Amino acid sequence: MAVIELTDVARAFTVTSRTGLRRTRREVRAVDGLSFSVEPGEVMGYIGPNGAGKSTTIKMLTGILVPSSGTIRVAGVDPSRHRLKLAKRIGVVFGQRTTLWWDLPLKDSFAVLQKMYDVPPARHRENLATFVELLDLGDLLDVPVRQLSLGQRMRGDIAAALLHDPEIVYLDEPTIGLDVISKARLREFLAQINADRRTTIILTTHDLDDIEALCTRVMVIDHGHQIFDGTLDGLKSSQSAPRTLVVDLATSLPPIEVVGATVTKVDGPRQHLTFPPTTSAAPLLAQIAANYPLVDLSVAEPTIESVITQLYAPRPSA
């Protein structure tokens, strides 16, 4: 049975703007006609440009915002009607905010959480021991949170969100501002938690490496509408993002002429060409090798960034 279920959910906001003395009210639909369900243990990346409706969706899923229409079921209940009850069964992490006590050692925050979520002491100790080991928090427990680095604090926040064994965790930009090693460590931890506990994870992020490393499913939302739902590979093949051919020539030349490809960049003897994904690279290579002093070459598949960029690009309205 689905752990999260949305049926035709819409959320409108009234925006009042003032020009001089005149006030105009306008309705903005942050989310419109959203329907999807998430199975227990799924890791879903929820992506979209700023203002797409990601936060609005998360707020509705956690019950701090009611939908204007449609129905939402999370862990079997209506979130906004049972916000406090549901709060015990979910975990929430905001990359840019902390729920930890700023001036106190990390362990104090964990102690308050144990009481807040009524976690049995034995279970709390067990979870804490696991997280301390996996997230390498041992030396940080006695350090006031304000003295932690961003990466350390984030690890603390993630542990804090998971201490009460939530069934669902919402992570909002968990890796924002972290260095490569911290990011990798966090992703590894989340993957392990998901594998060990079948925790459902909903991840909103602008870092597509997070998606690539963690998510079995990707949902793309733009202007409140769902524009893609499927696997990462499905996402990549759904878009006709151009492939790139990089050729190194023996000498610097003006842009070379190749039928079926266009030069986008000349960098000394190196030239970048793009060609449609429907074209095979082989005939292009033959052409170049026949006409130019070719030294080396590489073909780059479309990056997930370019795929997403294409998705977000304004489409001709129907």
Add this chain to the structure above:
Amino acid sequence: MGVYWAIAVRSFRRFSTYRIATASGAFTNTVFGFILCGIYLTLWHERPGLGGYDASDALTFVWLQQGLLMPVGIWGATTTGELGERVRSGEIAVDLYRPTHLLLWWLSVDLGRAMFQLVVRGGAPLLVGAFVFDLKFPSSPLTWLAVAAGVFLAILVSFGIRYLVALSGFWITDTRGMEQLALVLSTFFSGMILPLVVFPGAIGDIARATPWAATMQVPIDIWLGRNPGGTGSALLFQLGWIVVLLLGAQLVTSVATRKVVIQGG
């Protein structure tokens, strides 16, 4: 209930980490205590028995006032100040993700703060004052008990007012005007400028009926044994304001929560 106790304890601990701020604050209170004693001594020398206080009452008033200023939060407190900031920035949404009641959470945080400041900043100026001047102290254990109750209730009244001011941010974009107004009202009607007993007639009656009177004038009068209607009625007066303010606070909390949840902030 365990969680609220845990929160209050952490809040107490948190304030205990600000050692230099605490020491310099207590020092400032003490300096102001001496300045006010100079003024009050002159005043009560010119008008002995003013407002029913003798000179010793007036001096005791000064040191108790300096001791209660921070714990009660006459000029606002860090905790409710932070709450107001969270409302303004929208970070209050994080608080709604927790399985705790907003009002009880912040009340626990504030009580932890108040208890720390009462122990450390409440006692120090009083000790210095008692060393230099001849101050009055309660004579019976029952009075001490009444004082403890009065101070605790004063903190609750003050919290109720500060909480309402902080939550006004849900409706007013810029709450600074509100905070300024609260500061002025609190400073005057709590008895910070002059003990409320010195104001004659209707002005005095009105001043002594406000909730701010319950935050400082009333508990100090319990200490001095000078409540016009006796200690019992003084405590009841405080309790009455607590009921009104906390019921109001709970009402405003649920309206504000509904506003966030339904209108989206």
